[in-house]
Structures are given as structure tokens and as C-alpha cells.
Amino acid sequence: MQLFFQENITPPLIKLEPDESKHLTRVLRKKQGDPVSITNGKGELFECVILEADQKKTILKVLHSATVPKDTFHIHLAIAPTKSPDRMEWMVEKITEIGFHELTLLETMNSERSFLKTDRLEKKIISACKQSLKFRIPELNPIQKLENLIGSKKYDDFEKFIAYVDENHDHHLMDLAKPNGNYLVLIGPEGDFDPKEIEEAIARGFNPISLGKSRLRTETAGLTAVQILQVLNR
Structure with a gap:
């Protein structure tokens, strides 16, 4: 199957937008x-x-339509943008292929980049959804301060985790997360979270986690977290 995407569809006839029409024909x-x-x-x-x-x-004629069931879990990755936009775009493409539901870009005390063009990320997400046959486009949120995210009541019923470099803790995400849950995972910048940010997040109900024994780049950590939660809900 080759999958095409168009946001506004009104059966029984669909007039494809120029980009999709050109690619199709x-x-x-x-x-x-x-x-x-x-x-x-x-x-x-x-x-x-x-x-x-x-x-x-x-112009297309609709012969049949179906609604694909939602996942029984929700993966929300909140991550500080990398200094290189290319590395963040690579991560977004790959986590879309694997499967996630929501992405928030974080501004932290040690962030090396506080701005990233989300329109490019949206295009990467849509392209990856088409390639990997995903029928629901993940939500991409605007960049926001870490303190605002961790203080939001919106995520009170989520399983909340914060990943950071600490050789003393061995609480692996796979061991703490429960299947069929709503997850919010915080990934820090290349300089990691500031200790005060970690302390505040834990005070607000975030569980400190490890993603393994290796020290990971920011984008690799984001990819790893999504993969672990997908395997947990396989």
C-alpha cells in the first residue's frame, strides 16, 4: 500500500492538493x-x-472508508531541541515510524537552542506517517518552558518520567512504566537538566528513570524512550 495524506476530505469525491496530485501522477x-x-x-x-x-x-472517488482504532496508550515525548536541527529532524522521523502520539519541545536552563522551525518537523512527521502507514498524525506542540510543562494539571493522570544522567540510579523505564498507560517522558538538552530542574520535576511527581547503561545523545534518548514504550505495549 502507498498511503497519501490530505487533511480536509469530503466524500464521495476528493480533489487532491497539487503536491499529492503531482506525486501521484x-x-x-x-x-x-x-x-x-x-x-x-x-x-x-x-x-x-x-x-x-x-x-x-x-480527482478521486471514495469506494470504502474505515476508522482505524486508537492505541490503548499515549506517548508524549517532551524534549529539548538539539543544537543541530538535522539531528532533531532525524529523531522526529524515526519516532514517527516507530509510533508516538505527542511531542513538546522544551526550553530548559541548559538548552542550546530555544527555537526550531516546527513547519519542517510537521513535514517530516507527515512524510514518515505516509511511509510507515500511520493513519493518525501525532500532535506537535509549540516550544514551552520546562517549568510550565511540569506544573500543568493536564498531565495529572499520566505516568510521568524524567530521564537524566545519573550513575547511581538504575530505575529503568521498562521496569517502571505500566502497559496501556498515558506517558509523559522528559528528555533534557545536550548539557542535561540542571539539578534544580530535576529536583522540581521529582517534587511534582516525575519518576527519575534510566534508559540504559550507555550515555545517550539527546535525540537517541528520545528515540530510545519511544521504542521502550512501544515494546512495553506490543
């Missing part, structure tokens, strides 16, 4: 009568057939 050389699978990123899958194949305005 020029790159993949699809023509009238060919089947096409498309999602609105909200869990709905539409099986269609091409009525008119045009690089600028391909």
Missing part, C-alpha cells in the same frame, strides 16, 4: 482507474479510485 505514474489509499491523519482511511488524473487536480 508524475512520480508514481498513476492513471484513471487506479486504486489509491488516502488518510486525513485523524484515523480515517479512504479506499479510492482515480476518476481524473492530473498533476494539478487529480
Whole structure:
């Protein structure tokens, strides 16, 4: 299956946006009568057939639609952007392929970057969803201060974790997290969280965790956390 994405879909006819039309007809050389699978990123899958194949305005007819069930768990990764945008974009692509639900970029005391173009990350997410056949687009939140996130009551019913470098603690995420939960995992910047930030997070109910014996880069730690929670809920 090759999956296409369009946010606004109104059956029974779908007029594809120019970028998707061009990819469908020029790159993949699809023509009238060919089947096409498309999602609105909200869990709905539409099986269609091409009525008119045009690089600028391909028109599809919906033959069948279905709603894909939501996961029984929710992975929210809150992470400080890396100094290199490329490394963050790589992580976003990979965690999308593996499967996550929400991403918040953090501004911390040791952050080396307090701004990142989220439009590029959104494009990476959509492309990775299409490639890995995901029918729900994860939520990408604006960057916010760590103190505001950990103080939010929105996550009171979440299992909350903070990962940081500490050779003395061995509480692994796999051992502490429970299946079918809502998870919020904090990953610090390349200089790690400030001790005061760690202390405040723990005071607000975040459990300190290890992601293994190796010292990981920020983006590798984010990827590892998502993978662990996916394996836990396999």
C-alpha cells in the first residue's frame, strides 16, 4: 500500500492538493482507474479510485472508508531541541515510524537552542506517517518552558518520567512504566537538566528513570524512550 495524506476530505469525491496530485501522477505514474489509499491523519482511511488524473487536480472517488482504532496508550515525548536541527529532524522521523502520539519541545536552563522551525518537523512527521502507514498524525506542540510543562494539571493522570544522567540510579523505564498507560517522558538538552530542574520535576511527581547503561545523545534518548514504550505495549 502507498498511503497519501490530505487533511480536509469530503466524500464521495476528493480533489487532491497539487503536491499529492503531482506525486501521484508524475512520480508514481498513476492513471484513471487506479486504486489509491488516502488518510486525513485523524484515523480515517479512504479506499479510492482515480476518476481524473492530473498533476494539478487529480480527482478521486471514495469506494470504502474505515476508522482505524486508537492505541490503548499515549506517548508524549517532551524534549529539548538539539543544537543541530538535522539531528532533531532525524529523531522526529524515526519516532514517527516507530509510533508516538505527542511531542513538546522544551526550553530548559541548559538548552542550546530555544527555537526550531516546527513547519519542517510537521513535514517530516507527515512524510514518515505516509511511509510507515500511520493513519493518525501525532500532535506537535509549540516550544514551552520546562517549568510550565511540569506544573500543568493536564498531565495529572499520566505516568510521568524524567530521564537524566545519573550513575547511581538504575530505575529503568521498562521496569517502571505500566502497559496501556498515558506517558509523559522528559528528555533534557545536550548539557542535561540542571539539578534544580530535576529536583522540581521529582517534587511534582516525575519518576527519575534510566534508559540504559550507555550515555545517550539527546535525540537517541528520545528515540530510545519511544521504542521502550512501544515494546512495553506490543
